[in-house]
Amino acid sequence: MTSLIQSLLDISQHLTKTDLAAGTLFLVLLGLISRSRRNRSRVKTTKLHGPTSSNPFVGLVPQLFKEEDPSGMVEKWVKEFGPVLSIPVGMGRRNVILADVKAAEHFLARDTGFGRGILWAEEDDHKRQRKALTPAFSVGATRNYLSVFYDSAYKMKSGWEHLLDNGDKDIEVQAWMNHVSLDDLGIAGLGHDFGALSGSRPKVISIFESFERPENTSWISRVLFLLGPVLPVLQRLPAQHNRMMLGIRNSMATIADGLMRDGKKEGVVDKSIMGLLVKAEGASQGLSMSQEEVIAQMNTLLFAGYETTSASLTWALIELCKHPEKQEILRKELARFQGTDPSWDELWSGLPYLNGVVQETLRLHPPLAGIVRVASEDDIIPLTSPIITATGETVSHITIAKGTTVNCSVAYINQAEELWGPDGKEFKPERWLVDENGEDGVGEGAKTIQGYQHILTFSDGPRLCIGKNFALGNFKATLSVLIRNFTFELPDGVETKVGRHRGILPRPKLESEDGPRVPLVVRKVD
Ligand code: HEM
Ligand SMILES: *[C@@H]1O[C@H](CO)[C@@H](O)[C@H](O)[C@H]1NC(C)=O
Ligand SMILES: *[C@@H]1O[C@H](CO)[C@@H](O)[C@H](O)[C@H]1NC(C)=O
Numbered sequence: 001m002t003s004l005i006q007s008l009l010d011i012s013q014h015l016t017k018t019d020l021a022a023g024t025l026f027l028v029l030l031g032l033i034s035r036s037r038r039n040r041s042r043v044k045t046t047k048l049h050g051p052t053s054s055n056p057f058v059g060l061v062p063q064l065f066k067e068e069d070p071s072g073m074v075e076k077w078v079k080e081f082g083p084v085l086s087i088p089v090g091m092g093r094r095n096v097i098l099a100d101v102k103a104a105e106h107f108l109a110r111d112t113g114f115g116r117g118i119l120w121a122e123e124d125d126h127k128r129q130r131k132a133l134t135p136a137f138s139v140g141a142t143r144n145y146l147s148v149f150y151d152s153a154y155k156m157k158s159g160w161e162h163l164l165d166n167g168d169k170d171i172e173v174q175a176w177m178n179h180v181s182l183d184d185l186g187i188a189g190l191g192h193d194f195g196a197l198s199g200s201r202p203k204v205i206s207i208f209e210s211f212e213r214p215e216n217t218s219w220i221s222r223v224l225f226l227l228g229p230v231l232p233v234l235q236r237l238p239a240q241h242n243r244m245m246l247g248i249r250n251s252m253a254t255i256a257d258g259l260m261r262d263g264k265k266e267g268v269v270d271k272s273i274m275g276l277l278v279k280a281e282g283a284s285q286g287l288s289m290s291q292e293e294v295i296a297q298m299n300t301l302l303f304a305g306y307e308t309t310s311a312s313l314t315w316a317l318i319e320l321c322k323h324p325e326k327q328e329i330l331r332k333e334l335a336r337f338q339g340t341d342p343s344w345d346e347l348w349s350g351l352p353y354l355n356g357v358v359q360e361t362l363r364l365h366p367p368l369a370g371i372v373r374v375a376s377e378d379d380i381i382p383l384t385s386p387i388i389t390a391t392g393e394t395v396s397h398i399t400i401a402k403g404t405t406v407n408c409s410v411a412y413i414n415q416a417e418e419l420w421g422p423d424g425k426e427f428k429p430e431r432w433l434v435d436e437n438g439e440d441g442v443g444e445g446a447k448t449i450q451g452y453q454h455i456l457t458f459s460d461g462p463r464l465c466i467g468k469n470f471a472l473g474n475f476k477a478t479l480s481v482l483i484r485n486f487t488f489e490l491p492d493g494v495e496t497k498v499g500r501h502r503g504i505l506p507r508p509k510l511e512s513e514d515g516p517r518v519p520l521v522v523r524k525v526d
């Protein structure tokens with residue numbers, strides 16, 4: 001699971017133009033280390049067409065991380081070089097980009113064949129941990145958290161009513177979504193109320209916020225942080241980023257102590273994910289988890305669930321502002337719930353338009369635009385249709401040598417016109433509605449994407465997001481309360497420019513703002 005954290009905290013995202021030097025140093029060291037560790041394969045990765053770069057040290061890495069529109073960037077490359085291509089990443093190395101569905105599905109389905117993160121060979125460990133977590137994430141367990149999700153949504157609703165009654169017109173929704181997301185993960189996931197919605201400022205939030213403003217931290221701190229997973233001793237230096245990570249770890253340790261103490265008590269029932277996990281492990285003959293393991297799992301949940309949920313909720317509100325008529329359709333669909341809230345089953349199958357809104361948001365704005373892994377074995381990857389390699393051969397499979405970094409283009413595949421049709425880039429909740437003949441508007445092409453409901457946002461295969469039911473339940477419950485009670489508009493109407501802010505994950509922001517801020521005009525529905 002460390003690899004997930006690794007990919008979320010993807011180091012290079014913290015590189016800005018001003019510290020290209022730091023980036024170069026990082027890549028040189030990483031290249032040296034991975035080269036020395038790599039058991040060189042005898043097969044060669046197929047030579048693929050792709051863009052070039054004039055920078056021999058970092059290749060296209062800086063562009064990759066500055067890109068505001070990851071899907072558009074890949075689309076440009078696909079048009080020029082075909083759906084599987086390679087890009088230079090410095091020091092003579094090239095990463096493979098898979099924008100072909102068949103290739104991507106094959107790649108995501110490989111379990112033990114692929115490890116992620118440069119030095120993380122952890123397949124066995126992954127299987128064991130995944131097995132331990134699965135019961136706590138089952139639909140049966142997750143539906144019990146619905147009341148937690150509604151409680152938080154109501155707290156937010158009262159908070160907003162208070163602000164509006166006091167004359168505020170704009171509400172910066174992204175910070176609120178952070179609070180909702182943290183409190184829900186805290187209570188339902190960790191058995192701990194951070195109280196972010198009740199006005200306390202949990203340390204974890206301020207730490208995440210500092211990560212989100214990398215420009216406020218020194219490059220030395222950033223580089224030490226980046227190199228931490230490679231040279232753990234660096235994590236002990238008292239640099240800013242290390243202190244922040246340590247801060248999160250310490251907060252988790254305090255929570256873990258309480259959890260483990262309560263877990264041992266008879267009659268105390270902690271139904272949070274971690275509570276169930278600690279109980280289950282305790283019950284199976286002495287196999288109980290060490291405090292270190294509990295902390296590690298908590299960190300994973302926090303890093304995997306917090307930013308992803310918050311960014312998605314924020315994007316949903318933005319899309320509904322860009323399409324006021326669709327916001328109104330959703331409000332109408334929800335209107336039958338007055339003084340009562342949709343049950344879990346109603347959220348799942350009784351509210352098709354809400355489902356469409358959620359699907360379209362996740363399809364067009366995947367928090368992870370690409371899923372990146374390092375091949376831990378040689379592999380042969382099948383393609384939808386033959387391509388011409390850089391050496392002029394026509395092939396229907398490509399070879400990937402062990403040690404090659406592969407980036408599976410989620411953002412591109414989720415909206416590619418060849419799969420989704422000419423309206424693939426448009427926000428159309430209607431495409432998910434099923435008519436009386438049982439037909440929906442998702443074309444045959446898109447249906448070749450397996451994933452969750454034909455999108456790759458939650459990945460696919462053995463590492464498919466284990467928290468997806470949790471995330472979807474939370475997403476739908478929160479939206480159902482907000483849309484029933486408030487209307488939303490962008491400050492300059494539907495034409496307001498929305499950009500991206502690079503933090504731990506890319507976040508939406510209004511172009512007029514300088515941080516990851518999304519102030520919307522909010523009014524009470526009466
Ligand atoms: C919209 C929200 C979310 C999205 C888009 C999302 C997406 C993803 C993706 C793409 C992966 C695979 C990462 C990779 O293979 O590199 C993943 C894994 C994971 N997610 Fe989520 N996630 C979301 C919410 C959550 C939540 C709320 C939780 C926990 C409560 C969670 C827990 C996990 C865990 C534990 C893994 C690792 C699974 C494994 O490696 O077997 N996620 N998620
Ligand atoms: C390298 O790989 C080969 C075959 O995959 C294996 O037999 C050998 O033990 C490996 N060497 C190291 C140092 O991992
Ligand atoms: C993977 O590709 C996406 C675009 O599809 C890009 O945003 C991301 O930065 C890439 N990640 C790496 C590590 O190359």
Ligand SMILES: CC(=O)N[C@H]1CO[C@H](CO)[C@@H](O)[C@@H]1O
Pocket residue numbers: 154337338339340341481484485525526
């Ligand atoms: C005016 C209105 O629609 N109010 C709704 C606000 O949301 C709650 C649920 O959170 C509904 O019960 C209300 O009817």
